[in-house]
Amino acid sequence: MPQYIIAATKEDYSAAATLFKEYASWLNIDLSFQHFEEELSGIKQMYRLPEGGIILCKEGEEYIACVGIRKHDSETAEMKRMYVKPSHQGKGVASELVRRSLQLAKDCNYTSLVLDTLSTMIPAMNLYKKSGFREIPAYYHNPNKTVIYFKRTL
Numbered sequence: 001m002p003q004y005i006i007a008a009t010k011e012d013y014s015a016a017a018t019l020f021k022e023y024a025s026w027l028n029i030d031l032s033f034q035h036f037e038e039e040l041s042g043i044k045q046m047y048r049l050p051e052g053g054i055i056l057c058k059e060g061e062e063y064i065a066c067v068g069i070r071k072h073d074s075e076t077a078e079m080k081r082m083y084v085k086p087s088h089q090g091k092g093v094a095s096e097l098v099r100r101s102l103q104l105a106k107d108c109n110y111t112s113l114v115l116d117t118l119s120t121m122i123p124a125m126n127l128y129k130k131s132g133f134r135e136i137p138a139y140y141h142n143p144n145k146t147v148i149y150f151k152r153t154l
Contacts, residue, residue: 002064002093004100007054013044015063016054023066023083027118033143046070050108052077055100057084057093064088067097069104072114072139076151077105079115082124094124098131106154113154114139119146128152 007013017040024031039046047054047068057065067082079101084093105113115133117124125148133150 001059002096003058004096005056005058006049006104007044007047007056012056013054016047016056016066016068017043019056019063019066019083019085020068020081022085023081026083026086029118029144033141052108053104055097055104057097059088065093065097067101069101069108069113075111077108077110077113079105079113082115094127095131098127102131102152102154111154112151114149114151116140116142116147116149118144119148125150 005012007016020040020043024036043054046052047070052068052070054066054068056063065084065088068080069077070080072078082094082097082101084097102113113133114136115128116139117128119125128150131152133152136149136151138147138149139151
């Protein structure tokens with residue numbers, strides 16, 4: 001049975017960075033416009049309580065999924081880097097990560113949660129819509145023409 005934790009230890013953040021890298025490789029797009037390398041080197045500062053966090057999913061001793069919540073502005077959090085290893089997709093892990101992300105954002109006193117995804121990621125978009133997110137105009141510049149932005153009030 002999967003176990004969900006909020007990153008707190010050096011090991012947790014290291015596992016999150018590894019999953020973030022796997023996610024970037026899986027996406028197969030250049031994330032340098034998002035300052036991805038700086039994000040990895042400052043992962044503990046960018047994704048930590050009380051302004052956010054990283055939710056990790058473990059099965060046994062293996063980290064299989066993650067999602068990050070970070071401050072976008074004083075009222076809005078941003079969901080980033082949601083990733084479930086392909087061998088564990090289709091088992092409800094992503095749905096649970098979204099549910100826990102919404103709760104974490106609420107616990108951090110945000111009133112809304114934003115995210116972006118690619119139009120080719122149909123299962124992800126369906127999950128976000130099912131979870132109450134709605135499409136919105138861009139909240140930051142992304143050079144990828146297939147990006148779609150979402151927001152949910154908490």
